[in-house]
């Protein structure tokens with residue numbers, strides 16, 4: 496975590512272009528530990544002014560809720576964070592084109608959106624940081640994959656790493672691997688929640704109260720993740736320690752193998768990455784129409 500007094504984000508004007516759940520997770524991570532001044536952060540969206548007021552009252556950030564204020568916020572920003580859904584990205588980036596100065600840094604959260612498509616939509620090689628964060632950023636436990644366009648300066652790299660480092664861990668990867676990050680950690684929290692749902696359902700079927708099944712499941716998932724971190728042992732080693740020969744865990748794991756659990760996870764993650772590429776192609780096709 497960055498020390499607030501040495502934060503490279505001090506004095507940097509940030510504009511969140513798209514003010515949904517991912518944008519909130521990141522701005523919260525910046526404002527609550529005082530890594531950035533809320534007065535230097537503006538938020539804007541397409542139409543939902545109530546949402547902007549909500550973010551303003553929660554974090555002290557500046558709502559840009561009229562067309563004039565939106566244009567002024569985008570023009571003044573040092574860093575513009577693209578936080579709209581992929582289907583809205585092409586139109587939003589096209590609208591940005593006449594307002595941008597060449598040195599403004601674009602930080603994209605948008606799944607599938609490639610750096611080259613951003614350049615195509617803007618008609619020039621603006622510096623772009625492409626990221627794939629996840630919702631655990633909300634509580635400072637995010638995992639974000641980051642890649643940089645060739646014109647991103649060392650100072651801007653430091654700034655982007657500080658931004659996402661403030662809400663969890665970061666991994667710099669080559670851009671073609673961002674979809675793999677999407678498959679593993681961007682969408683990853685949903686797989687874990689799905690697993691937890693199944694564990695809770697099974698516990699209830701076996702007679703536990705829903706509350707007991709939930710509490711036991713949540714603590715089990717938390718404890719298992721913390722064990723990997725605290726011991727430095729691999730998930731495989733830790734699994735073997737739980738699994739007594741011919742015992743209860745072995746019976747459970749054999750059942751998962753019978754249903755090809757590992758192959759199911761593998762296929763899910765491959766499909767997720769493939770879907771990110773498809774969504775990226777749809778944005779690129781829209782860019783080509785302009």
Ligand SMILES: NC(=O)C1=CN([C@@H]2O[C@H](COP(=O)(O)OP(=O)(O)OC[C@H]3O[C@@H](n4cnc5c(N)ncnc54)[C@H](OP(=O)(O)O)[C@@H]3O)[C@@H](O)[C@H]2O)C=CC1
Nearest residue numbers: 513514515516517540541542543579580581583587605606
């Ligand atoms: N949620 C997740 O787990 C993750 C999401 N992402 C990526 O983050 C991005 C945002 O996702 P999420 O926060 O869940 O989405 P949300 O639907 O919560 O928020 C989208 C925001 O974009 C705004 N918006 C849409 N079009 C425009 C526009 N033309 N101009 C300005 N603002 C616009 C919306 O405004 P309004 O409400 O007024 O329409 C809204 O504030 C997506 O691209 C997604 O791929 C990445 C990693 C994880």
Ligand SMILES: O=C(O)[C@@H]1CCC=N1
Nearest residue numbers: 606629677681682683
């Ligand atoms: O489901 C999605 O498309 C987004 C991208 C990563 C997580 N959620």
